[in-house]
Amino acid sequence: MSQNKYLIPLHKPFWGKDEEKAAVMAMRSGTGVGDLNYSELLSKEISQIVGSKYALPTGSGTASLELAFALFLNKGDEVILPSFTFSSCANAILLAGGKPVFADIDIQTYNINPKDIEKLITKRTKAIMVVHYAGMAADMEEINKIAHTYKLIVIEDAAHALGAKYYGKYLGTLGLIGCYSFHGTKNAASGEGGAFVTNNSKINKIAEIIREKGTNRSSFMRGERGKYSWVRVGRSLILSDILSAIALVQMKKLSQITSLRQKKAEYLLTKLRSLSSKIVLPQVSQGTDPNWHIFAIRVPKSSRSRIVKELKSYGVEASFHFLPLHTSVMGKQLGYKKGSCPITEEVSSTLIRLPIYPQLKNSEIDYMVEVLKKIL
Numbered sequence: 001m002s003q004n005k006y007l008i009p010l011h012k013p014f015w016g017k018d019e020e021k022a023a024v025m026a027m028r029s030g031t032g033v034g035d036l037n038y039s040e041l042l043s044k045e046i047s048q049i050v051g052s053k054y055a056l057p058t059g060s061g062t063a064s065l066e067l068a069f070a071l072f073l074n075k076g077d078e079v080i081l082p083s084f085t086f087s088s089c090a091n092a093i094l095l096a097g098g099k100p101v102f103a104d105i106d107i108q109t110y111n112i113n114p115k116d117i118e119k120l121i122t123k124r125t126k127a128i129m130v131v132h133y134a135g136m137a138a139d140m141e142e143i144n145k146i147a148h149t150y151k152l153i154v155i156e157d158a159a160h161a162l163g164a165k166y167y168g169k170y171l172g173t174l175g176l177i178g179c180y181s182f183h184g185t186k187n188a189a190s191g192e193g194g195a196f197v198t199n200n201s202k203i204n205k206i207a208e209i210i211r212e213k214g215t216n217r218s219s220f221m222r223g224e225r226g227k228y229s230w231v232r233v234g235r236s237l238i239l240s241d242i243l244s245a246i247a248l249v250q251m252k253k254l255s256q257i258t259s260l261r262q263k264k265a266e267y268l269l270t271k272l273r274s275l276s277s278k279i280v281l282p283q284v285s286q287g288t289d290p291n292w293h294i295f296a297i298r299v300p301k302s303s304r305s306r307i308v309k310e311l312k313s314y315g316v317e318a319s320f321h322f323l324p325l326h327t328s329v330m331g332k333q334l335g336y337k338k339g340s341c342p343i344t345e346e347v348s349s350t351l352i353r354l355p356i357y358p359q360l361k362n363s364e365i366d367y368m369v370e371v372l373k374k375i376l
């Protein structure tokens, strides 16, 4: 694949010499397989940062989601999730034998709408999957209330949301299980990578086994047993120690990354206010403290493609985002119907992601806004 050709790319990992050094150190100190020293340190660091009892490094955000649903889903169980999300969310449910049930999103936060969740609950509903889009918290108070009433499990897809908060608590720690991603485009990145967090010791114990090919090797690696054995059906979902070493450095920088992104987003928001009659700006709901993983604006449907194309022609790598899962090729094959999530369809066809990353300069933001003004 080619190098990024844009003056202002959509994403840029916040990597430096420390990440390079860490990768080399991990290579020199062992075989790079998972669950060695750096993975253990990473696990402790994540737990400490987000305030979860347990954190398991995984190969990706997708791996964390697959691990979550492999844990408790039975054939035919229904999981309510937004359609405005990544394919991994629906795949994780289907791979565990469950059925994705798509709910619509809220027009302001682009997150799952609690009112829609309640309408979709049946006797087979087992869980609600929340996706904190762009690192902006979903309405967790309402969602947890519904989950409590109907005895449902809440899984948080916090792939976008590491470092973001809801009434002071870290996203990913407000349900039973939280799933983070360290994909190269994410706020804290190790190329590929992720983490599975929970406060439940029983869940953590089983998850540790499933992610290690169904063996109790993790416990063996900690010196708790003399040998390890195959104890249940499992998968291979752990993170290489080399990537753990990079992710560990990123965790140490997380508060810096988050605060730089917040500053950039504030500046961009201020600059874009003059265009607020022409575009919809991101809105921060009460009690939410976003990590600004994504800066999304909305424009009229008829001009979205032209605006993206023209921004790119000026060197600004703007982009659309999720195509609704229920109207995707796979969604149609599975029998989901267009029109069932109208707000999702509206948001998906009008949204534009603008570049945001810690290294973005104010002068580059000025340029981006000037270009947008010209185009609009």
Ligand SMILES: Cc1ncc(COP(=O)(O)O)c(C=O)c1O
Pocket: 060, 061, 062, 063, 085, 086, 088, 089, 131, 157, 159, 160, 180, 181, 182, 183, 192, 193, 194
């Ligand atoms: C909402 C959401 N969930 C899950 C994932 C999967 O994360 P990963 O790429 O680390 O597998 C992504 C990826 O971008 C995502 O956007």
